[in-house]
Amino acid sequence: MKGIDISSYQPNVDFEKVKNSGIEIVYIKATEGITYTNPLLKSQYAGAKAAGLKIGFYHYLRANDPILEAKFFLSVIKGLSSDCKHAIDVEVSLGQTITKTSSNIMQFANYLISTNNEVCIYTGDYFYANNLNSSVKNIPLWVAHYGVAKPDAANYIGFQYSESGKIDGINGSVDLDEFSSSIFVSSIPPITPVIIINIVVKAFQHAVNLVGLKDKNGDKLVEDGIKGTHTxxxxxxxxxxxxxxxxxxxxxQQRLIALGFSCGKTGADSYFGVNTLVAVKKFQTIRALKPDGIVGPLTINQLLK
Incomplete structure (x- = not known):
């Protein structure tokens, strides 16, 4: 499917003409860092929506606390409907190590996943291969590479093949993309019998794999979002x-926060401290569990709901 991605650099877009030119999907820049909002976001969204285009939003990731960036992004797009996965735009290392850049992406992605949002990464072929580690390579990829028939990356759901495209309805240049249907939210094809893929469960499976917990066979969990026997x-x-x-x-912590239980000013910092303990006890009380502050199987099952 043909698509474009736009920002404040594309003012006064005639979305009807864009659609009539064969474009089906438009990604709109929403935010950057923890302070910048695309000033044309609302008008571009309204125009694309009125034209019947499929819409996605992207956030340009900086070197701030990734949880704060994720919260900012979600606060800005609140009330706007998206047909496509939320894209995490990461193009430069900003002086950070590969491990730190990858960790920031993972934290941002996990926060969005914990709030029932689907995500993908947008980046260039070279950056993806050389500046990100394996911890983020399971996140769906929207990759940029210009002047080639296809990108170097083996698996991708979006391919940005030009940054200087010309589309009727847009003055000046615009990025051109080809997307597969996997760019859409809840795009996993139905299986018979139907198996429900839960992104909260998938994030949990990823987290337990990171800490080395394994099933009875001594194997890591398959990160498929299915709460089955091994999970x-x-x-x-x-x-x-x-x-x-x-x-x-x-x-x-991310699940507690998503469910309305504050873990203090530091948020989901991976430290189970006093504030998290208080949040767990409050959560357990609300869910009719023993409020002992211990996160065991019963509490985990409630957090997964």
Whole structure:
């Protein structure tokens, strides 16, 4: 499917002409960092919506606290409907190491996933291959590479092949893209019998894999978003309380925050401290569990709902 991505550099877009030119999908820049909002966001959204185009939003990731950036992005697009996965635009390292850049992406992605949003990464072929590690390579990819028939990346759901395209209805140049249907939210094809893919479960599976928890066979979980036998075997092993510190603690915090239980000013910082303990006890009380502050199988199952 043909698509474009736009920002404040494309004012006064005639979206009817854009659609009539064969474009089906338009990605709109929403935010950057923790302060910048595209001043044309609302008008571009309204125009694309009125023209019947499929819409996606992207955030340009900077070197701030990725959770704060994720919260800012979601606050700006609140009330706007998206047909496509939210895109995390990361193009430069900003002086950060590969590990730090990748960690920022993962934290941003996990926060969005914990709030029931689907995500993808937008970046260039070279940056993807050389500046990101394997921890983010399971996130769907929208890749840019100009002047080639196809990108170097083996698996991708979007391919930006030009930054100087000409489209009727847009003055000046615009990025041109080709997307597969996987760019859409809830795009996983139905299976018979129907298996529900849950992005909260998928984020949980990723977190337990990061901390080394395994099923009864000694295997890592398949990160498929299906709460089946092997995932339940891992859930049965979980015992978390005050003082814990790892990515599973961060997932617990992200779920608490998403469900309305504050973990303090530091948010999902991966440290199970006093504020998180208080949040867990409040959550357990609301869900009719023993409010002991211990995150075991019963509490995990409630957090997964």
């Amino acid at each position: 339940n075997e891992v859930i049965a092993k979980i015992f978390f309380t005050n003082g814990s510190h790892n990515e599973l603690a961060r997932w617990i």
